[in-house]
Amino acid sequence: MPKHLHVISFLVACSLWNMPQAVHAQALIPHTVQIDRDKLETQGLSLAQEAAQLARFREIDMALPRARLATQLAPKNDKVWLLLGGLHLQAKEFDQAIAALQTAQTLNPKNADILFALGSASFQQKKYQAAAEYYQNGLKLTPKDAEGLFDLGNAYYMLGRLPEAIAKFDQAVSQDQKFWPAINNIGLIKYEQGDIQGAVKQWQAAIAVDKQAAEPLLALAVAMYTKGDQQQGLRMGEAALRIDQRYADINFLKENLWGERLLLDTRRFLELPQMQSVLEPQEEGVVIPNSLPAQ
Structure with a gap:
């Protein structure tokens, strides 16, 4: 049961962001146009929240355009790029997913969820050694992450490293006793x-x-x-x-x-x-x- 839980968990988490609501545009001033970058970013984050909520209901086709626009309005927010990458992963659009996730990683190399998502992309492409390396690097940042341990166990399983796979599944359960997929x-x-x-x-x-x-x-x-x-x-x-x-x-x-x-x-x-x-x-x-x- 791979599930690629980090991508799914992130999409759900995005819907819980405490983001401010988008600010409605003011009346056009004819002489000059003032671009308020803070407001644009706020609107981008609001769009990301909408995209995450749509993803919860598997409305990926509707979520993707919002997420793309969100990355344009909030281009320095790694979570928005991670959301876009996760949506592309769900759509099996691996090249677009990896590009978005690599942008997210550049913005925040210490975000373990990005590494786990890159691992998921590799896993779904049957690149199990690459997936294992991404999961290992993610676990260096969050070593007690049950989902990351589970994902690494799945990569070891597909590589035929069965004792190591069982060990990672056991570690996942030790972190979360109700984590039945590992069992x-x-x-x-x-x-x-x-x-x-x-x-x-x-x-x-x-x-x-x-x-x-x-x-x-x-x-x-x-x-x-x-x-x-x-x-x-x-x-x-x-x-x-x-x-x-x-x-x-x-x-x-x-x-x-x-x-x-x-x-x-x-x-x-x-x-x-x-x-x-x-x-x-x-x-x-x-x-x-x-x-x-x-x-």
């Missing part, structure tokens, strides 16, 4: 290593933190069904898909770092009639999207 991802690693019982314990712990977390619930359902506890597995699977049907999409699971062993077991599980019946029917019948070859 969940330890389960993902253990399952791929063949430690099914160890994975089950992790997913049970994640569900204990958040009973509405569909991801560990579905993973646990698959593990239970595969182990032979079919009725309990089916009940859990139905509950997970009723919470969030995106987890019926194999591609979505791959994006959330599910490994090949778990994906194969999940594909078989999702093809069961009981799981199919939970999913919303489509025009030509229910289809389980997947990118894996038929077994």
